[in-house]
Each structure stands twice: as structure tokens, then as C-alpha cells.
Amino acid sequence: MTGQAGRRPAYFPWFVAPAAIAAVVLAAAMAALLQYAFRQHVPGSLQVGGFTLDNFGRMSSWVYLRVFADSLLLSACTAGFSLVLGYPLALALVRTRSAALKSAILIATIIPLFTGDIVRTYSWLIVLGKNGFVNGSLKWLGLIETPFELLYTMTGVTLALVQYSLPVMVIILSAAISHINPDYEKAAASLGAGPLAVLWKVTLPLSMPGILSGTVTIFAWTLSAFATPQLVGGGKVNMVSNLVYQLGFSNFDFPFAATLSLVSLALIFAILSLLGLATRRLEQAGFR
């Protein structure tokens, strides 16, 4: 019965087989990717040539390394900013007694997660465009005469990515903050610490696992972003994902696209493993 290695019921293989098939398909897709990374691209066609290490060599040229560098930079900035913006929201979500505020934050956080990339990203085109919200408001306030370009810039993409990542950051941070026993904060206050001191010396340190987890998660997650840089970047700001799409659908160079995809995957796994290691260290040091 429960957790018993001894008796497994007759239905067991039937329960596991369909999922095993799905897992095999998944593995096969990743294997196909791996296989293509070592194949020669035949220009102008979808056929692939023989075994080669050229794709990996090609990746080391600055043109492509630059895209990786940009991706890492964008991801790092996004993670940093969403941490700074997300923390107050998470704090408010956990500590507020106002049901209305809780609902507002939850709605702002949950719905975007489910509405899909295209809808979430498209709206930024209107916000950042020449006739959009930012320019419109600045003009209306009399601060500028001619609209300036925010679309297709790193700044614009970062703004959109930060807003995109905010929900996940808030979720992770609020989980960490809600695990902090409020008695610690009460103890600090009773010993004479004002609200800012409590925040700085008690809440922030104790929420460190969440901060670490949130930052690294957003970092890894942003590395896999596609729709946002694709639309808001408009081809001028490229992350690895956009490059992969371009290579695949404009140049039909799937082998190289596969190589880049694989390297991204490896990068993300490495980052997340480091996070796992760091979290375990923190847990050993006494954090939950």
C-alpha cells in the first residue's frame, strides 16, 4: 500500500507507462537537439550534412558571444530590478491586514502569469511606442517636444522583462517572507529596533533564501525569454532565443540553432544547480 516497495498492485505498469512514453518523447526531442548540434548545415536547404564540430567553433566568434553576453546582462539587470521592485510588494502581500490590498497584489501577480507571452508583451508596444503611453504622457506634461524611441532598445526590453518577471519574484519572495516567524520581528522591536532597523537587521537577512532563490530563478528564467525581446526588441535587441528563431526560420540553419539552444540549456541547468548548492548551504547555516 502506501510507500510499500514490497507489494505493487497490478495496475502499476498501466499508471506509469503513458507518462514514461511522454518522458521518452521529451528525452528524444532533447536528443534530436543534441544530434543536430553536431551536424553540418547545408545552406539553403533543410537537409543536414555529416558530423562536425563546426557549430561549436562558430559559436566562439564575437558576433555570437556578444548575443550571449547581452542575454546575460539583460537577465542580470532584470533579476536585480525585479528584486528591488518585488520585495516591497511581497512584504506588503504578506504583512498587510488589508484584504483589498492583498487581492490587488494577488490579481496583479497571478493573472499575468496565465495570460500568455504574446498578450503580456504586446501591451508594451503601446506603452513604449512613439505614440504610446510614455511618450504621450511626457508630451502632455510638456517635458518633451518630440517623442523618443524606447522600443527596440535595451532599456525598453529591460523594462518589459522586469514587469514580466515581477509576478514570479513576488511569489518566491512572499513565500520566503511568510515563513519568517513574526516573533523575531516582535522581539527586535521590543529590544528597541525601529521599523527600518527591523527590516534591515531581521526581515531581510531571514528572507535571504528567498532573495537568493528569486534572483537566481529570474536570472535563469529571463535567459529563456523569447516573446518579449522578440517583440519589444524588434530584431535590434537580440537574446539567444531570438537568434535561434532567426537562424531556424530565416536561414534554416537548424544545426547552429540547435547548438545555441543546447548551450543555453546547459547554462540554465548550471545556474540552477548552483542555486541548489547555495540553498543547501544556507539551510545548513540555519535558514529554512
Add this chain to the structure above:
Amino acid sequence: MRPDGILRLAFGAVVAATLAFALLPSVVVVITAFGEKSLLMFPPDGLSTKWFVRAWTYEDFRSGIRNGLLVTAWASGIALVVGTLAAFALERFRFRGRDLLEALLLSPLVIPHFTFGVGFLILASAAGMSRTYSVVVLCHVILVLPFVMRSVYVSLKNVDPMLERAAASLGARPLQVFLRVDLPLLAPGLAGGWLFAAILSFNEFTATLFVTGQRTQTLPVAMYTYVREYADPTMAALSTMLIAATAFALAIANRFLGLDRILSIQAGH
């Protein structure tokens, strides 16, 4: 004002500003959708609902919705069955390869959707099945499986294992225990998990972009194609309708399975 009061005010202002930032795009989109002119502008010049009509009647969007519903219905249905059975078995039994299987099944949570899309595309063409509905459905099943499984794990925590023993002691064979005791008790959580999965599948863009073609494209992909050609508020209108529909569906799903419970997951790209 006491220093405490100033602090509270400042904090409140920060929270309000951040919330405004988070909600800004959605609000802008909704307002723009009611614009009169065919230029994407904010604030809009004049008001009209004609873009909603256009969005609703535009053929590419209609076929996108049809394809989307087809894919989503199949994918979420299959994922529901496969995921429920697998999660139950993974949770209740120990067997060789259990951890590997679980890691593989949950991996879509961390694999970039574009990587997934490329891999799937290559696999599909190797199998001679490029851009068929089956490929899209299979892709979505795998993408959405982790959510169904998580919802099962969460719901199983509330099923008292003594109930299974009681049923067995009364003569129920293991399969009967599952069908008569576990499933009915898991049902509400499963309904919620299924709905979440369906919403995610319908709105999925990145991986779908890679594996669909003109004929099989779902709504998000159709929207992408549209944006690259036209710059009028039709998309804003469609976005507005989608945000409303998603919010509504989420509210229903929340009744079956609390959002807070399934939210230890991050939604993928």
C-alpha cells in the same frame, strides 16, 4: 507626523507605484482597444468598439481560436489522465528509475520553451510529422504535464492514507481503492489543475511558434503574425478579451484548487 507615519506613507507610495507599474501595460491595452483611429496611440483619439468587432471577425484569429481550442482540449485532457496516474504512482510507490522519471516529467518547468520548440521541431521532421496537429498536441501535453502532476501532489496530501487501508480491509482490490476512494477525493483538485493546464496551453506562444505552421497555428501565433503586419488597435482589443477570459477562467479554477497551493510553480515562457 511621527517618523513611523512618514515611513508608512513612503512604503505605501512605493507599493502603489510598483503595483501601478505592474498593472500599467494591461490598463494601457484595454484603453487603447477602445480607440477610434487606426493608429496605435495613447491616449486614444476618440472612442469606438469597432476593433473588437474586427478582432472577433478576423479569419486568422477565428481559425487560431479553433485550432487553439482543439489543441488545448486534447492536450489538457490527455495530460490530465497521464499526469494523474503518473503522479499517483510516483507518490505512492518506490521503484527503480522513479526519481529519473519524475525529473524528466517535471523538466519542462526549467527547459526554455524555445529550446523545447527547436528540439521538438527537429524530432517531428525526423519522424516525418512536421507541423501536424498531433505534434502540437504532444508538445503541449509534455509542457503542461508538470502542472497536472503538481496539482495531484498537492491534493494527495489531503487524502488520509488510512482511508485506503480501510477500503482494502473491506475487500477492495487496489484498483478499486484508487477508483472508489482516491479519485473521488482528488476530483476537485484535479479539476483545478486541469483548468490551469488548459489556460496555459491555450495561451502558450514560444514553443508553439516553433512547431506550428500556417494551417495549424493557434491564437497566440496568429496574433504574432498580425502584429508584424498591422499596427492597429485590433490586437489591443483581442488582448483585452483574452485578459478578461483568462481572469474569468482563473477565478473558476481557484474555486476547485486554491491558487496559493499550485503557485509554488513558475509558469514557463
Add this chain to the structure above:
Amino acid sequence: MEAHSLSIERVAKSFGGTKAVAEVSLKVAKGEFVTLLGPSGCGKTTLLNLIAGFLEPDAGEILIDGKSITRLAPHERNIGVVFQNYALFPHMTVAENVAFGLKMRKVPAREIGARVEEALETVRLGFAGQRRPRELSGGQQQRVALARALVIRPELILLDEPFSAIDKNLRAEMQVELKRIQRAVGITTIFVTHDQSEALSLSDRIAVMARGEVQQVSVPAELYRRPANHFVASFIGEVNRLDCEVAREGDELVLRAGDVSLRLPPTRAQATSDKGVLYVRPEALVARDPGDPEANLGTATVEAHVYQGTHVDIVAKAANGWLLRVRHPGYEALERWPAGATIGVQARLAEAYLFSE
């Protein structure tokens, strides 16, 4: 020879390195009410789970009416189980809960209805058929669980501390009910509890367990008056443990502690060394006036009283260091021998027992 209703033969079960059940053997006759009694961790619940089939033994056999059931899965054994937390299916009505086992046995629908009604009447819950478990009180839920286990007419019924979650006052009532039903149905019953007064009042026989082993199996009176070892003597009822030195003189044992000297017939002792513990129950000690020649335990100073309604336990310290709990009926002891007073204590050695260290 007629086979026993339940026969446990050298059953053992370990978890990791710990022996939860260490070679236990037990035979239960048809219609007998046997209690597995012991503190938590003694192995009684593990043994119950082994009988039910929820666990597989590492060694040994379990037989019902002479047939081995050791390899059978729980649903293949015809055993009713009543769980500590009732385990009533929350998504079914009371009647559906009781009918469950009958459905599994493919009993025809008409017959199910009649038997469910009969079972509910037996536990005096005939009116509750259409209710949901959560609408019933704890005591009522427990009775439904009992009905559900009995309606399938099992060969054996197992109860796992069924009353531990129930109020003390209600518990006494339910114990009487259980006994009445068990007698009426005549079903072999294995009852698990850590509450020795519950075991003493309900059981035909009690198997006292500790550390995975059966310490003694006997009718309640035997366990109370002739315990087999230190553990049983301490666990059952209240008892005074009096350390002493043991010597043999002829065919009698002489126990010494301080200036107290007692003679004990060897039948009331397991003496294998020169140090022992004399077990005397409070009601086998009599408070006397100091200097009374019957006071074979000498004098003691009263330290406290424990008033129990029907009697008072006098806690007194003897000259030789023994701490004595002496029972005296009524409340006279409170006034006659207040704290600080000196009393003489007589031990009725015919009811005492000695075990070596």
C-alpha cells in the same frame, strides 16, 4: 483438535535496524476478546498491521482457522478493521460507508440494504444512514466504523485504539457497548490499547507487550495478581516497588531492607540473585497505628494524601527509605493520619510478588 480462530506463529518484523515485533506467538480462540496492551513503541500496532495485512512479516506465519493468510493481500483477508481515526469515507454517506464492504463482495443490492440497516441498528444509529460522516460526533463515527467492519461478517475484527480520541465519560459507555455487541455477535476480537484499565475491563485475555515481545498472556486477574516480570508488575495497576536484599533460609526467602525483615514463600518470587524488588499493590498495604505488631513493614511518616473519592492513598516514607502508597477506604485517613503523622504499615504478603534485579 479444532484449529484456533487466530494463530500467530513466531512472527517478526523489523524496520531498518529496529525490531518492531520480535518473534511473537499467540493463539486466540473463537469468540475471544484479546487485547494487545503496552506503551507506545511496544509493537502492538505493528502486530495489528501484520494481522490485517498492511505489513508483511519478515518471518513467521499467521493463520486463521488453520489456514495460512501470511501471503494474502489485505483485501483477500476476511478481517474487519476499526481505525483510531475512524477512517470513514468522507465522500460517502453513512449507509454507503457501511455498504462498501458488501459491495466489494458483490452482495446483491436488496440484501445490502437490509444488512446495512441491521448493522446500523446494532450500533443504535439506524437514523443516521443518509448523513455524512462529518455531521456525526466522534462517538457516533466510531460506531459507524464498527458497523462497517462487522457487517461483512468477518472471521476476525481488529480495533486499533478505537477510543483514544473520545472523551473519558463517553469512553466508558462505548466500552460497554462494544463488549455487548462483541458478545452478541460472538466474533473473535483483537483490541489494541495503551490504557491498562480499558484492557482490564474489556478483555477475556490480555497480551502485555514491550519492546516487540509479549511479556505475558493471561486473563486480567492473573496479570494483576501474578505478574510474570518487572514490566508487567509495573505496567498493570498501581504498585509499590520496594528494593530489598534477598537471602534463602531453608525453603523460605528472607527479604531485608533497613530494619525491616520479611519472610516470603518462594512461590511468590522469582529469586535468582541477592537483590530484588518486592511488588506490593496499594490495596495490599494496610495502615495501622504505630507499634501495632501486625505492621510487618515497620513505621512510616505520612507525607501526602491522594484523595480518589472511594479511597485515600496515603503516601508515606518508611524508616528504611521505602516510599509507600497505602490505600485506605473512605476519607478517614485524611483526619486520622494527617501529614507528618506516624503510621504502622502492614503488607499482605500473600498478594505480593518478588522479582530479582
